[in-house]
Amino acid sequence: MVGTPVLFVAIPLLAAFLIPLLGMIWKELVRIVPGLVLMYLMVLSINLLNHVLVSGPIVEVIAGWAPPFGINLVFSAFSGFLVTLMIFLGLVVWLYSYRFKRNVGFEPAKKYFLLLMMLITGAVGIVLTGDIFNMFVFIEITGISGYGLTAFYTGRDSAEASFKYLMLGSIASTLLLLAIMILYSQLGTLNMAEIASKIHTVNPTYKVISLILFISALGIEAEIFPLNGWAPDAYAEAPGPVGAAFAGIVVKASVYAIIRYIFTIFDISGAYSFLIIIGMMTLIIAETAAIRQDKLKRMLAYSSIGQMGLVLVAFGFGTEEGVFAALFLMLNHAIIKSLLFLSGSYLVYNSKDKKIVEVNGMHKFLPITSFLFALGAFAIVGLPPFAGFWSKLSVLTAAADSHMLFVLALVLIVSVIELVYYLRVVNRIYFFKKGENVDPKKPTFNALLAMIVLGALILVIGFYPDVITGVIHKASADLMDKTKYINDVLSIKQ
Amino acid sequence: MKKVIVILLLAALGFYLGTTFFNIGFGDPHFANGVKDFYLKETVDNLHVSNTVTSIVVNFRGFDTLGEVTVLFLAVTALGSILYKRRHEVGTRSVLFSSSSVVTAGSKLLFPAVILLGVYVFVHGHLSPGGGFQGGVIIATGFLLMLLSYENYSVSHKWLSIVESLAGIVFAGVGLLGFINGGTFLQNFLPTGVLNNLFSGGVIPIIYIAVGFKVAAELTGVIYTVLHEKGVK
Amino acid sequence: METYSIIFAIFLGGAVLTYFAGKLNSILQDILFLGSVLVPTYLFFSGVSFGSAMPFSLEGISLLWGIDHYSWLFALIVLGLGSLAAVYAIGYMKGKERKGYFYFNFILSVMSMLGIVVSQDLISFFIFWEIMTWSSYLMVIYNGKDIQRVGIKYFVFSAIGAYAMLMGIVIVHSITHTFFIEDMIQAYGHMSLQLQIWIPILFLIAFAVKAAMMPLHVWAPGAYSNAPMAYTSLFSGALSKMGVYGMVLILVTLVSRLPQGIWFREVLAWLGGITAAVGTLWAIKQDDAKKLLAYSSVAQLGYIITGVAIGTELGMLAGLFLAVMHALFKGTLFMAVGAIEKQTGTTNFTEITGLIRKMPWTFLASLMSIIALAGIPPLGGFVGKWMLYESLITSDHYLLVILIFFASTAGFLYCYKFLFGFFLGQEEKEWEHVKEAPATMVVPMILMSVFMFVLGTFPGIILKPINNGLMDLGFVDSYKHLWETSVIFNNWGDHVILQPILYSIIAIFLFFLILVVWKGYKGTRYVTTKDISTSGEVPKEDENLTFSVGFTQPFLRAVAPVMRRQIDKYYTEFAKGLEGLFEFMRRIYTGNAQTYALYVVVFVVIVLLFKDVLF
Amino acid sequence: MDSSLFQLLNYGVYGTAILVMLIGLYGALVKKSLLKVVIGLSVMESGLNLLIVALGYLKGGTAPIFSEGFLNGSNKIMVDPVPQALVLTAIVIGFGVTAVALSLVIRLYRHHGTLNIDEIRNLKW
């Protein structure tokens, strides 16, 4: 053992508090330190994940109080997988934006990297924590970082997007607190495992209302259809890497939270089919909205929302296969959508309106970026032999095995829609004439490196998915085993 | 029309929330063996802290508190990022009260008292109501008073930042020390002293003092940033 | 079985290397390209044996590669035509831009088609199917012409087909829990009737799209004519055959075991017939050689589908024989058009005339393929058509025979149009400088013409492998009784065999061919408009006197009511309606933060209202 | 203390808390001024805080502080300290969010010259 899960939160926090001081010593440190922290956490998470896959989950108590009295962190195969994924993406995003922000001056750069690091930390905290109120705190950390990052650019629209995000975020936290308090009033505990072990004693009405409030609150962050008004704006107006971080990290954490509530904490079977309903709604509405977009990042945002709908559908099957599919989809979505956001934001870097038409003919100026965008587009619509195919296949297999043929057909129809709008953009990049007043900007070396890493991963997973499926299988088995989770946590003694 | 719909919707929402909470009941014990009994017992028996809320906030659920000060810290950062400075307007600041001599003199007199009160509140956080947050807020109010009364009163941004960072580092550092001492993160590693004594409760007062400084610095930073914003377009 | 891995590794590695070699040296790139098509071809035919399969697993899914005689037949089409088209492509692509892109997708297409035929499980089948789709899509948009419409239409139809197939695949998987085709066939008998009906339909949609069957053919004309010709010969010749490959597989292994399967066959056969007729009509209307050939491809595929859908041994033989023939003659024709396009820069009949002297070898190849296409003896097309008619008659599809016969006869019009429009007629000054295409382009065409001739004379060469393939699919060995199967090879009367008559026809044909070509070659002369007098009027210099332009008008007027109802239009309307609906739907996102917040409240309240139903 | 009165308080306290929350939410949903929206949100938060603290209240309980008086006294019931700790956290977080919201309001005003939420919608569809 080289460390414990608490370091995932403690180290970034310490670093966050240190960064203002370090910035006074040497300005470059505010850029470097978050990267160092993330690298360390990457090593840590890989080590821990290896350990966990072999010898079972690590439950860490904080302040020495055994669950359910203290807060505990659970690094299991499931949460560990997600944490590793998030930190990896965080690292990529950091690498991408390392020089991206060079031209903005010291103070904004400091804030940017600080908020970015805390965004990742918050998301990681959501996944790791074993306490529902602690999860609320981490959601707020993620939220506030998100508001700040969304409004990072000084244009007027970024503030608008940020305000929408904040408004819905505030309502979300109100609903979340209500839900938490209903549960607390019935059980007198905030520990997830303890709640899960006692939930059958709760009056079903309270249970259902609490669950509804939880899903609504977390659904706002997880971009479920009627609750996701903030998402396209925030994605589109935030800096490109932040959009990638939203799609790859923050949403994942929120979806994790919903899943944790439905799979582990509550024992309401209707919740699974509810997940399918809202997932399908999200998928269909978002993809149909995406096809009519004229701004690139907005299109990507809707596409991302749609994908998360699909993830929820896959979780909603409630089978281990479904969970496997959903996790695989989450992984692929994280990698591919980040790549699309990162490359896409260079394609429309210097344009004012970030319109799709402004990517016309970009391949001549940004060959590698264009290629990576095309690769990502092909991968995300699920064309073999790229990464997205395998996850789509596993989703469909899971759907067929759950005898949800209607869902299966709808997912496939929506895939065609998705295909159309991605191909339109790729066609524009490669075969259209460049606009008159478009001024392409060459990506910096590290941005290129970050994108190439993601692109290579798409190919690797596409050609040899076995590199990752073993881990995902273990992770999904881990999520499905509710009693093991309860026992693992509650068996910790003082 | 929209108003009617909203009111109807809110009425429905209120109906469901109302029935839920009315049935939960007010003033009755809702659950049999929750964690609170353990907290109440441990606080006085082992931690030797009189204020259970403090022990919960700082020790049992100290992780939340760490997150919470981080939220404030991030709020300050985000605030600075949102209200970016435009180059030509540095240092102008609006003063809320018209600077009558009574107010300014009063503020000047009041300021040390307010600071003292704040310090007292967070130092005694583990004994009496109040603690790091409350003390920190009170100190921030003191600075607010000065900022509002004196046009050219200014707080060094640098020092605010240093205090804030140091306090944060102390908090996280104390947590890590507990970790390094063979225990867990935020675990108490100091003798807990005698109940109702100033020097009791192990690391709780230390953390709470750090929280106090941090909150004070952060809130002052918030006010300072907002105050320096001239909203005229 | 390492051979498969080596073959696919060479394909893949070759594709990538070829792409990047273009940055270094153009000739090296050409060599690499040829190598990465020809070497695997050689390896395949020398190293792969029947019956042995290569099992492996990916993502926990067991996969299996191997060939039987049936798939070998299609591998032959793919690799044979692929190699020739590759040789042709070297010449065709000389000096064109995006050469690396072309080569890359070409190799991937060949690879994926080979992959389709060697796949013994549905997943690798689907993977290769999709690779084929997108590599061919990338070729369709190669020219950058009209890509948002044509290219996306192609991909959307392909995707609809592929996803229908994918749906079928996962449904089968949910029953069998494996992806092996063998297991699917085993389990099919035990499925519920509903599934027994739906699974073939889902698969057939995919194959019908690729085979450009009505009403899923609308992508084909645009896609065939937009892709570079060196690729279109493969596209139309081999890639569309993948649809036929799958269709036969499904029809024989699944549908034939279903009592209601007869309806599938009838519907498919009729759709095939209609496709043939409509494709022919539209081909006649075209003034552009690419478009003409594209519609002609649609029509030819219609014959093939009809043949295989009939499902008798003779029908299968006819369909598959026509498939091979179509690969040959349509491959050649597209190559010829490519050569003309390369040499003249246009493919419009109204612009080019009288190329016979300038491009004699191209003319020869075109002539042969047109003869084969029209089904005139003694070339292979005749044999195929004859067998088709015979199979239709013997299985009592008299109306269908009439339809096919009509299509086939009407087909002469466009055959003539093609031949005359390009090669005959007056020579114009504009095309004086035109030279014969380079050898790399001519040789494949001539080679294929020779094959066509050989197959017409000795159809047994290819009928035997087809028969072997059909035996693998469970048909009785018809080769032994082949001489009883069809009147062509049958005893005519008592002991009079067709063969001597055929030979004499061939001899006469050859004689006349040589005569006509020689005469035509020698006898043509430069005629200006001044030399022509039409009813006393001297035509103006710029007046287009090309005979091919308008001679089909009366016929087209006669069939105008049929052609007015364009399926394409309905699809376009549908797509427009959908986009309008989507546009309306995205107005949900009003941009007002309060509305969004209201949605949250509405959501919560609605879910709370229906909480008893939902949870 | 009288139990019927407590019954009354049950409706009174919870009812008020929920009512205040809904009033705040109403303001946030209907009022056109951005500042009013933020005010609404903060009113909503106030109601929520009251609700949470009320949940932790116990009949006849004292504040959860082990003062000399409590240790020597006879009343050994204490109210639930956990909701109080949670509210403490929630208040501070709420303040942070409000501050960010207000700074956004200032910035939006700076760009748009208005606080009308209907006019601040450049991002839509």
Next chain:
Amino acid sequence: MIYFVLIAFLLLLMIAAAVYSIRQKDLLYATLATGIISLVLSILFYLLQAPDVALTEAAIGVALTTIIFLITIRNTVRYESDEDNFKSEVK
């Protein structure tokens, strides 16, 4: 008994202040009303045996939140109005 009356009074006051703060067009008074809500809330907290929370609410809700609201109003507009007066004179 006094306890109940007091609580009832405070609750009513709170509702009234909430309604006032939402209905009032003058944002300055609306803000002050939220301050009053916080004040009432902190007294209520005290009565509900939560002195820590009461102290926090008093400090944060009454003082700080109100103040930043006031600063914001000062930096933007004072009146909420449906048609006129909405846009600032300085544009």
